[in-house]
Amino acid sequence: MTPDSSSASAVPVSELASMALAPVDADAQHGADSFYQPRRAAFWLLAVLIFNGLIYMAPLFFNGLRVVPVTALLGLLVWALYTWAFLWVFRTFELLEQRPPAAFALAFAWGGLAAAHLAVLPNIAIQSLAAKLVSPEFAAAWGPALAGPITEELLKLVGVVLLILVARNQFRTELSILVVGAVVGLGFQVVENFSYTVRAAINFPLEDQVTPVLLNLVTRGLLSGLWSHAAYTTIASYGVAYAVVRTARPAAERVGIAVLFFALAWAMHFVWNSPWLEDSFTDSNLGLALLLVVKGAPVLVAAGVLWRSAMREQGSYLHAMASYFVPERDLLRDDEWMRLGSPLERMRVRREMGRQFGPQARRLKHRLQRDQLRLVLLAATYGRGAQTRRHEAAIRRTRARLDALTAQAKLS
Structure with missing residues (x-):
């Protein structure tokens, strides 16, 4: 569907400049690659290495199930819920709308199985080399800082690049790459935490299979989780996103930015694994917590800044796509168009709707916003047609119910 020239006048003039940052993709209506691409070498490399990682990780689980069954099952449940909590946050900010479920499943599997397995031998080799070249004491103190950032950050980022090569035209914005990178890091983080738990x-000195789960949940999950592998891979993936999306920039600049952000992720991971600052804090629980916060806060801030930048770029893209493909005001009103690229603004509107008209109105508003976002993303990928009619009908139904509910509330 191509709107007539009058539809452009429905776009607020103040936002026309931001639309110029994300021009309409001429290939947008040609569809998107699926993540099942048996004719592409990247697909088979991704699949084989994930399967290889599964073969490697399965014995750990079954050995844990045999020796410490309570820990294995409880740990599996706890870290599954931990994963769900992260995904719930992603869904709240509507980040999971960026890609089909297959993309996130492959990303999580690459991080948790392929990257985690491939990093084991290089990590051991680097630490052994440090022990031989310097001393065993040096390797014990600095080995994790030397090995982990090099192998783990590189291998996680390889998975992001492979996913892009498998389905290149699925990744049109920085945010679409950033969220996949975060899920790759989350997969590595969760599987690593589960293995440490088992x-x-x-090796626990007491006949207690519950305490190790709780200790690892607190230290590795709660105190370290926000600035662990998901954050590192987010930072490294931003460089890849810049290189892939900003095709108008010089090639040297794009490669330089990719290298720079990988180096930043490596440096932050290095500092986290290193013994720096440990002597500045006491050995108490409070001292440990403060140390983790001081080391981790810069990582969280850096990741937050990059998420904000990617969301701003995504907003410009969504505005341009909505203006071109969805000119009907009954599907996307001007105020809704203004908020399309801002998850926080959409959340604010939902909360206000709930305060004024009750929880049902809030739920209906959320459903309306989600269908509008899906409509714009689908239309940008495939064009308007049979594939978008379900969302068009859902928007109209939900709007009618919401309007009726608010009108009744105003009269009462």
Whole structure:
């Protein structure tokens, strides 16, 4: 569907400049690649290495199930809920709308299986080399800082690049790459935490299979989770996103930015794994917590700044796509168009709707916003047609119910 020239006048003039940052993709209506691409080498490399990682990780789980069954099952449940909490946050900010479920499943599997497995031997080799070239004491203190950032950040980022190569035209914005990178890091983080939990229980000095789960949840999940692998891979993926999306920039600049952000992720991971600042804090629980916060806060701030930048770029893209593909004001009103690229603004409107008209109105508003976002993203990928009619009908139904509910509330 191509709107007539009159539809452009429905776009607020103040936003026309931002639309210029994300011009309409001429290939947008040609559809998007699926993540099942048996004719592409990247697909098979991705699949084989994920399967190889599964073969490697399965014995750990079954050995834990045999030796410490309570820990293995409880740990699996706890870290599954931990994953769900992260995904719930992603869904709240409507980040999961950026890609089909297959993309996130492959991203999580790459991080948790392929990257986690491939990093084991290089990590051991680097630490062994440090022990031989310097001393065993040096390797014990600095080995994790030397090995982990090099192998783990590189391998996680390889998965992001492979996913882009498998389905190149699925990744049109920085945010679409950033969210996949975060899920790759989350997969690595969760599987690593689960493996540490099982090993801790096997070596635990007491006949207690619950305490190791709780200790690892607190230290590795709650105190370290916000500035762990998901954040590192987010930072490294931003460089890849810049290189892939900003095609108008010089190639040297794009490659330089990609290298710069990988180096930043490496440096932050290095500092986290290093013994720096440990002597500045006491050995108490409070001292440990403060140390983790001081080391981790810069990572969280850096990741937050990049998420904000990517969301701003995504907003410009959505505004341009909505103006071109969805000119009907009954599907997307001007005020809704203004908020399309801002998850926080959409959340604010939902809360206000709930305060004024009750929880049902809030839920209906959320459903309306989600269908509008899906409509714009689908239309940008495939064009308007049979694939978008379900969302068009859902928007009209939900709007009618919401308007009726608010009108009745105003009269009462």
